[in-house]
Amino acid sequence: MELKRRSVLAALGAGTAAALTGCGSGASADGGSADGPAKGEITLLTPIYEKADGKKLLEQDIIGGFHKKYPDVKVTVDYTTYTQLNEKITTAMAGGLLPDVMMMGVGWIPPFAAKKAIAELPESLAAAHDYEKRVLEPSRYDGRLYALPVVLDTRIVVYRKDHFAEAGIKKTPANWTELRAMAKQLTTKGRIGFDPFSAELRQVWETFLFANGGSLFSDDGKKVLFNDTRGVEALQFFKDLIADGSADYTKKTELGAPTNVQTGKASMMVTTSALWKQLQDQKPELLEGDTLGAFVLANRRPAMLQGGTLVTQSARSKHPAAARAFVEYLASPESILGAAKQRGSVPGMRDLGAAGTAYTKENEFVDLSLKNLGNACSEGGTAAWMEIREKIKPTLEPAIVGGQSAAKAIAELGKLAEAAIARM
Amino acid sequence: MATAELNKGELLRGTHKPVNWGRIALYAVLTLVSLLMVVPFVWMILTSLKTPAEIASPDAGLLPAHWEFSNYVEAFKAAPFATYARNSFIIAMSHTLINVVVASMAGYALARIKFRGSDLIFYCFVGALMIPTYTKVLPEFLIVRFMPLAGGNDLFGQGGSGWLDTWWALIVPGAVTPFAVFLFRQFYLDLPVELEEAARLDGLGEFRIYAQIMTPQVKPALTTVALLTFESSWNNFLWPLLVTHTDSLRVIQVGLSVFKTENGTQWHYLMAGTTLATLPMVVLFLIGQRYFVQGFATAGLK
Numbered sequence: 240m241e242l243k244r245r246s247v248l249a250a251l252g253a254g255t256a257a258a259l260t261g262c263g264s265g266a267s268a269d270g271g272s273a274d275g276p277a278k279g280e281i282t283l284l285t286p287i288y289e290k291a292d293g294k295k296l297l298e299q300d301i302i303g304g305f306h307k308k309y310p311d312v313k314v315t316v317d318y319t320t321y322t323q324l325n326e327k328i329t330t331a332m333a334g335g336l337l338p339d340v341m342m343m344g345v346g347w348i349p350p351f352a353a354k355k356a357i358a359e360l361p362e363s364l365a366a367a368h369d370y371e372k373r374v375l376e377p378s379r380y381d382g383r384l385y386a387l388p389v390v391l392d393t394r395i396v397v398y399r400k401d402h403f404a405e406a407g408i409k410k411t412p413a414n415w416t417e418l419r420a421m422a423k424q425l426t427t428k429g430r431i432g433f434d435p436f437s438a439e440l441r442q443v444w445e446t447f448l449f450a451n452g453g454s455l456f457s458d459d460g461k462k463v464l465f466n467d468t469r470g471v472e473a474l475q476f477f478k479d480l481i482a483d484g485s486a487d488y489t490k491k492t493e494l495g496a497p498t499n500v501q502t503g504k505a506s507m508m509v510t511t512s513a514l515w516k517q518l519q520d521q522k523p524e525l526l527e528g529d530t531l532g533a534f535v536l537a538n539r540r541p542a543m544l545q546g547g548t549l550v551t552q553s554a555r556s557k558h559p560a561a562a563r564a565f566v567e568y569l570a571s572p573e574s575i576l577g578a579a580k581q582r583g584s585v586p587g588m589r590d591l592g593a594a595g596t597a598y599t600k601e602n603e604f605v606d607l608s609l610k611n612l613g614n615a616c617s618e619g620g621t622a623a624w625m626e627i628r629e630k631i632k633p634t635l636e637p638a639i640v641g642g643q644s645a646a647k648a649i650a651e652l653g654k655l656a657e658a659a660i661a662r663m
Numbered sequence: 664m665a666t667a668e669l670n671k672g673e674l675l676r677g678t679h680k681p682v683n684w685g686r687i688a689l690y691a692v693l694t695l696v697s698l699l700m701v702v703p704f705v706w707m708i709l710t711s712l713k714t715p716a717e718i719a720s721p722d723a724g725l726l727p728a729h730w731e732f733s734n735y736v737e738a739f740k741a742a743p744f745a746t747y748a749r750n751s752f753i754i755a756m757s758h759t760l761i762n763v764v765v766a767s768m769a770g771y772a773l774a775r776i777k778f779r780g781s782d783l784i785f786y787c788f789v790g791a792l793m794i795p796t797y798t799k800v801l802p803e804f805l806i807v808r809f810m811p812l813a814g815g816n817d818l819f820g821q822g823g824s825g826w827l828d829t830w831w832a833l834i835v836p837g838a839v840t841p842f843a844v845f846l847f848r849q850f851y852l853d854l855p856v857e858l859e860e861a862a863r864l865d866g867l868g869e870f871r872i873y874a875q876i877m878t879p880q881v882k883p884a885l886t887t888v889a890l891l892t893f894e895s896s897w898n899n900f901l902w903p904l905l906v907t908h909t910d911s912l913r914v915i916q917v918g919l920s921v922f923k924t925e926n927g928t929q930w931h932y933l934m935a936g937t938t939l940a941t942l943p944m945v946v947l948f949l950i951g952q953r954y955f956v957q958g959f960a961t962a963g964l965k
Contacts, residue, residue, distance in 0.1 A: 282908060289924045290932075294741065317908035320920050323901065330801060330905050334808035336824055338908075392926065495928030497719040513926035521719035582926050 278311035279558030281339035281565060284328070286321040287390070287548050287578060294318070296577050305568045312561040325625060332356050337553040339562040340569070342389065345377040345546050346619020346628065349460055352380035353622035353663065358554045360384045364567065369590040371612040377619060378549055387570035388587030390579050391547035392511045393608040393615065394438060394446045397533045402430070402506040411534040415451075415476060418507075418536075422485035425506035432485035434499045434508035435477060437492045440639075441631040442544055442618065443509050447473035449542035449616035460621035461660060466653030474638055474645040481639070488640055497521060500531065509536070511546075512604035516583025533604050535611045543608065545615035547584065585609060623659035630655050704941070711735070711934035718930050731931065738922075738935040746911060747918035748943060754833050754903075754914065755896040761838040762892045763885055769839075770847025771873045775859060785848065791841040800901065807832045807906060832906040833914075837899075843888045850884040851877060897944060915940045 288297035302314050317338055319327045324343065328351070331337050337356060351357045365375055365384050378386040398411065406425055412418035422432030435443050445455065453469030456462060464470075480486035490505075492498055498514065499505035501522050518526055525531055535541045550569045556562040568574060572591050579586040580598055585608040591598075599606045621627065631652060638648035710718060711734055713727040738744070772778075773785050807826045810816060815823020826832040854877055862876045878885070900916040907913055919940060922933035 284908075286925075289921050290741070290929055292741075294921070315909065318910075318921065319904060320923065321925050323904055326800070326901065327905060330804045333801060334804060334827070336808065336827065494925075495923070495930065497721070501719070502721055511926065517927050520715040522716065582924070584926070 275560045276311070277309045277558075277561040277564040279561045280313045280315065281556065281558050281561050282315045282317055283340045283342070283565065283569075284317045284319060284324075284331075284338035285342040286319055286324045286344075287342060287582065288316075289318065289320070290581070293581055296581050300577055301569065301574045304573065305565060308568070309561065309564055312558075312564065314565060328356070335555070337555055339553050339556040339558060340550065340565050341553060342548050342550050342569075343386075344548060345617050346624045348378060348385050348549065348551065349380045349619060349622045350625045351551075352383075352385045355554055357385050358552045358556070358559070358562075360387070360552065360563075360566070364570075367567075368570075368572065368588045370588055371615070373545070373615045373617070374587060374612060377545070377547075377617040380622075386549035386551035387566060389548050389550050389570055389575055390582060390584035391545055391587055391608070391615075392513060392582075392584050393611075394442055394509055394511060394536075394544035394546070395533050395604060395607060396507055396536050397500050397510050397514060397531055397604070398507040399500060399503065399505075399530060400532050401530055402503075403532075406506075411532070413537055415538045419479060419483060419485070422480060422507065423483050426483075426485040430503065431487050431490055431499065431505045432483075432507065433480055434491065434505040435480065435486055436488050436490075437498060438509045438511070439632070440636065441628065442546065444473055444477070444631065444635055445616075445618050446509065446536055446542060446544040447476050447538075449544065450536045450538045450540065451476075452539035455618065456620045458620075460623075463653050463656045463660070465656075466649050470649045470653075471646045474635055474649055477639050478645060501525065512585050512602065512608050513583035515602045515604045533607050535607070535614055541611065541614045542616050543611050543614050545612075545617050547587070548578075579605070621656075621660055622663045623656070626659040626662075627656045630659075707934050707941070708938055710930060711938050713931060715929070715931055734931045734935040735939070738932040738939070741932060742918045742921050742936075743910060744915070744918055744936060744939055747913055747915040748940065750833075750912060751897055751915040751940075752943060753830075754899075755893045757834045758838050758896040759889050759892045761834075762840060762843050763889050765839045766843035766888065767847045767878060767881070767885065768873065769844045770849075771851050771877060773844070774848045774851035775854075775873075775877070776869070788841045788844050788848075792845065800905065803836045803902075804905060807836060826906075828907050828909055828912060830912070833903055833912065837896075837902065840892070843892065846888060847881065847884055850881040854880050893947075894944075 285297070288294060288301075297316060302316075305312070305314065317327075321344065328337070328341065328343070332351075332354070341357070343351070348357070352359075362384055364387060365378075370388070374388050374391065375384070378384055378388060396411075402425055403409075406421075406427075408421055408424070412421050418433065425432035435447075448455070448465055448470055451469045451473050453467065453473060454464045456464055477486070481488065490499065495517070498508060498510065498517070500508045500510070501514075501518060515526070518531075535543045550566050552559070552562045552566050570587065572586075572588065572595070575586045575588065576591050576595050576598065578584070583602065583605075585605050586595060586598075589595075589609065599609055618624075618628070634652040634655065635648050637643045638645050709725060709727060712730050712732065713723070714729065714731055717723045717728060769788075773781055773788075808824065809820030810825035810831075811818050811820045813823070813831070814825045814827060814829065816825050817823075826835070858876055858880070859872060862872045867876065898916060899914070900920070903912075903914045904917050907917075919933060919936050922929040922936060
């Protein structure tokens with residue numbers, strides 16, 4: 240078996256963290272009382288607020304605003320990237336020095352809540368704003384609230400209206416049969432009809448799975464459900480598109496590079512709402528000319544994968560009141576809108592006032608995502624997710640680029656996931 | 664008359680000098696390879712001076728349509744690159760010095776001094792070469808975190824943060840590499856025993872034999888270890904990211920990651936930052952070019 244650095248770290252971290260839970264601060268594992276006055280020095284670990292303008296937004300606007308409200312709290316920021324976030328949290332956890340406030344991805348809450356690394360938040364916070372029920376699902380573990388959403392990154396399909404018009408296609412596909420037929424029809428003049436490969440393979444397969452009526456895990460996160468026919472069909476869909484000639488794995492583009500829809504080399508592609516911001520920088524004429532449209536993928540049901548970033552509080556913070564206050568502030572409308580605009584992401588809530596309405600109207604992909612939050616589906620849902628998520632792409636990829644059957648790849652992934660859950 | 668004949672002879676020899684096709688082919692290949700080596704650097708610099716729209720455009724030329732020197736200013740505003748570069752330099756220099764001094768001493772001891780268990784210790788070093796880097800990260804992190812009497816820790820390493828977020832954490836772990844010890848040992852093994860015996864007869868102690876007689880004979884090993892250590896330390900990313908959280912201790916590679924995100928990459932700033940990060944290494948190479956080339960050439964011939 241290939242030795243992956245993340246799996247090694249995850250395994251070592253899990254074991255060591257269990258052995259060392261007594262180390263570090265003397266705060267209780269439930270996060271201590273957050274009722275006292277908010278004061279002290281706290282640390283924020285964040286994989287977002289990056290790029291040239293992100294740091295200014297966080298340190299001047301958001302933390303500046305927080306200091307006005309809570310002058311006795313000093314916030315130190317520890318910037319990292321999503322690629323290294325798991326290593327950073329795992330090693331900090333093993334060392335008993337978790338940052339007071341942490342931002343992490345969708346699907347990450349159950350694993351860290353199960354390890355008692357993050358503190359439970361009062362249920363009243365879930366009702367503090369106009370949250371869509373599905374948006375809050377990734378913030379929960381075992382029915383309890385552990386995090387609040389900050390920004391969402393949805394997976395939608397963006398298409399070229401000019402290619403559709405040229406081919407005489409008047410509506411977006413309502414199911415996979417229509418999508419395949421349209422993709423074949425649009426594969427012409429050196430273009431590919433559909434590009435599902437330029438987004439993260441794991442997340443695109445999950446989008447297909449949810450759209451096909453499937454699920455990843457049972458509600459309690461202890462049973463694997465994706466290894467049924469729905470999961471196999473979702474993977475087979477990639478193979479069918481390649482067999483049709485309307486999707487090509489070798490033509491995928493790297494993150495940040497000009498996308499195939501943008502360059503006109505593909506007529507449809509799976510992407511995120513952040514593509515809008517990328518186009519504003521790289522090819523604004525496509526937006527000005529209303530050349531692009533977007534829709535939510537559907538087969539048995541419409542499904543939009545909901546990724547994103549949540550904010551949570553360490554279970555071992557020495558200043559729980561200050562940490563709680565900062566969690567609430569980072570998830571408040573004034574902080575959320577800035578973060579969403581900076582990343583081109585979807586805000587975690589709807590009630591963002593006039594400025595929020597202006598932003599969502601300007602970014603049509605965000606607008607579509609907000610209108611479809613009822614169809615949002617999240618990855619994760621099991622305490623073993625951090626281990627399983629790393630295995631999805633390398634297990635499914637051979638079926639897409641090689642000769643392995645979809646059923647065999649899904650069965651193999653199912654066994655790996657069951658073994659990971661059994662180890663929890 | 665004699666002068667005229669001599670000149671005529673020289674002229675004739677010059678006229679009939681055969682064309683050295685082998686040398687021409689060699690120069691052609693070397694020119695091509697040099698161009699291939701320099702292209703990524705040229706691309707990096709030119710990209711750092713383009714706008715995002717131009718970088719993304721399939722029709723853009725090699726040279727920027729508008730030279731965006733402001734990319735450098737903006738990249739500098741995004742992160743304190745001068746601090747990052749200073750930190751990287753301090754860490755890389757410290758690692759280089761410590762590795763050269765300590766590993767050469769260890770290599771000398773394992774090669775030239777007979778003591779009980781020396782073979783076992785050497786095998787342990789060879790064994791350490793086989794350990795994947797990522798499996799060492801967590802144990803090293805825990806050693807740093809629970810360092811006794813440091814960062815508010817008590818004698819048992821509890822109560823504080825140990826060496827985390829300090830220069831100690833950045834410099835001490837990984838300062839001496841088993842590869843360097845192994846390399847030095849092999850070089851010291853090959854030196855003639857007569858050198859050592861003559862020095863002993865002249866009354867030199869063990870340290871002076873190591874420092875004044877034997878080590879000057881292994882200059883290629885010193886150069887190779889120094890260069891490899893500096894390069895690897897300068898490019899280290901994960902360890903500095905894990906053990907620091909304040910900006911004042913972050914290194915250049917961590918600083919550059921600010922331009923790469925889940926939702927895209929700011930290529931113009933990333934390339935401007937990378938150009939700035941590469942500059943010290945290029946300057947260092949230009950200054951020490953002669954020694955580096957000599958070192959590698961000698962090491963290669965060995």
